[in-house]
Amino acid sequence: MPRRQKVPPFSLVRKRIRQSFNKLNIYNAMTWRKNRPFNSQYRQLFFAKQESRAYHGEGLTETQFRNVFRSELTSVSPLQSKAKRDGVEQEIPHALQTFVALERRLDTAVFRALFASSLRQASQYVVTGAVKVNGVKISQPGYVLRAGDMFSVDPNRVLEGLGRPKPSAAEAITQTNRIIRKYNKYLERCRKSPRQMWKSREARRKRHVVYNSKQAAKENRAIEQHNKSIDTAMKREIDAVKPRLILETALKGEKVGGEKLAAKSGALLGLVRGHLPPKDEAGYSADEVRDISGRYYDKHEPGVAGVANKSDVKKLCAELVQLKQDEIRTSYSSRLRHLGKAAPYDPTWVDRLPQPIPEIDPETDPEEFAKMKLALPFSTTGKLYGLAEPEKRWFTPWVPRQFVAAMAVLPHHLEVSHETCHAIYLRDPVARPNHSEVISPFSLDMHERVHMWYNYRRRKNLARTGSA
Template identity: 30%
Template sequence: MPRTKKIHALKRPKLRQSWSKFNLYNLSRVTTPPAANKTFFQQKWLAKSMLRSYHNPDVREGTWTRMFDRRLPAVVPMDHRYLAKYDGSEMASGRGMGVDKRPQKDARGNEVRGPEKTPYMHMTFHPLERRLDTAIFRALFASSTREARQFVVHGWVKVNGKKMIYPGYQLNPGDMFQVDPERVLYATGARKIKKDRAESSQELRRKAEEKAAKKEKAEEDRAVGAAVEEEADDGKVEITAEEEDSATDSGKAYSKELKALLKRATNILDDSKRDLSGKRQQELRNFRKDVKSTFSKLRGMEESDLQETTETFETALAEILTKVPTDVDLPKNEQRAAAESPSTEPLPSNPQLQNKPTLDIHRARKDAELLQAALERARANPVDTSKPYATPWTPRDYMSAFAFIPRYLEVNQNICSAVYLRHPVARPGLAEVPTPFHAETMALGFNWYLRRR
């Protein structure tokens, strides 16, 4: 869609089944259209236009008209004790139909006066929820119905184990559909800014905002220093080296990470020297030497190289510490004390406490466990420039506002598959067809398709 169309589309809010930021803005300002100066025909036509712009506009109007059903599915809560007592013959004697008449309760647990109304009109477009492309969008496997339609046409979707290339396929209760996981990661993940780089546009935007904030803070510090310089007797206040680095050095964040790694390796080497083998000690010393030699090259390195270097050092330290033994020959009471000790703070400078092997082993084991978990996360979500989406994978912007799954779908995000359990229905206080429009707008649209004009 051209940029100009997006801008002009904001003048009149038209909602789409999409995770776009423009769609989210339109969603925040959609209202019930005024009906004071319009005829009933005009009200129905305007409501129909608004509803069809959201509920899968890729389906032709003639196709949808043939799919339209004036019978709106709904369910009534029934009392199981009543159903067990009677067999249905009592309906002729006027005893009712087994409707559950227990008092309703709201979200806070307070009783609500009278039974909740069933939003029948929200079920107007329930036949469209059976379509395969709509079900893929509802299951959060695509960022829009058009993208879901593209996945189906290109052969990335299977229904009951067989490839399905028809987006209008009508799902039946019990059907299982599956989308290729790589397509799902691409559809729901952050976009890459360049083909040969792993960063996303939102990551670069976040870094630019942080850099601008640091620059603004440095300018404020300079202004404060100038004011102090004018007021002080000696007239000189120098900017510290740390403030100067924050304003000039773009790799300060990565420098902090490298310093933290160096400090961690030094602490482990000093505190657990007696429990580490000579080979492990040599590996830790070489690791410290490599990190120290990297500090002199930070200013001349690009940001992508800095990130890759930091991740390489993190992985190297994690692999070294995974080889640290977790069990040693200690008395049982000392092992129990080490396991129950909640403290992970640095040891004090008292040499008598530093000589205790129990605390040293506990600290080394905790560091090894934390870095092992970090290594597992890095392996599960690695940096890969060959992927069409940004890595490590992060959800795209504005996804959380649309992240909900209807009740009639059972979704497994691990294998990107879902089961269409049943057809959507309406029940007291709830309609299972998601829609952002008011019940009045839905009723007008339903009356339009009844063809009673």
């Protein structure tokens, strides 16, 4: 007679909640209902025991759990149990300590420390020798931790357990081709209607919170560096403005600046025009320009006969310098950048887009991809989807497993370092006013029924065996 198949652990019909990050388990936890019609107290107690035991101590038999069950429930000192908040006395949830003995187990501590994606995987890590307690390998998942024990897990196992599963070569090629087809369609739409795609791209970037924060920080650094260089160049050019240079430009017949600056420079030339040397068709020579500017703007020699009032010359010189500096500031201010402004439309952005990428032949030998670098839009390494490092046993580059956040709760009795994959078992979990350190998805009333169930059977067994 064939062996009967066991019920799957994540059955969507029975809806048992397990200690796992599996998506089916998360769905069962979200849709689980405790309000079911019961016609007897026994059924209520049995249902509470059945559901809670599926989560706490998965894989343990009833006999194994009864051997570690204790009717005493640990909590804080009774003198501290009168804690009040807003004038209301808070109750200590003693019943949540029913499964406190299971929290001392090594496999449970490994799962609670977020070193494995499920309790079964944590037990597998212990059995295979990937877990050490105080530097010694322990191969018993039921090893009881004591206060101050430090346990560690192989980092490669942690990356494998909490990372996204590694796809096969066929799955990676299929997913890569799907992304390539989608990207080629995007390139086609961009070339067909560039302005519309530019606007939609900017709109998507604004809605992306993570992208905006990183992009804003990147743009802010680039803008600060750009504005700093612009400010340095502006100060250098402003400091180089001299009245004699403006006169030299006018004497050479070149454009001095704007209309106001040209009018002022013409008035200045009129003050000294009668005292300038004769000008031929070729204009003033370079030596004559330097001599004139030096006489009238640097030295202001009063010995020249018929020179206009020296104060008028100085006044016009100051006005010319101020006008020239204002023109420089105006020209540079338009080149400054400000964070938060929408980028102007660049009609040449489509020309910078790459050409359509050819799809990968599914019949290609997977070993060949380790030697070649593909031109893929989503990967800087040029490798297939999820296979940036084919020798690794997890999805590369490493990506967290889905739905980790739903059960990623660190208990108070563990001190965890995910950088080194080490953790310290500080003490046994205790109950505090309106809080218990035993993590459970079930309510207090269900734990009270579970405690009643096991406490009654413990007393019954003691009476039958005659033990004290």
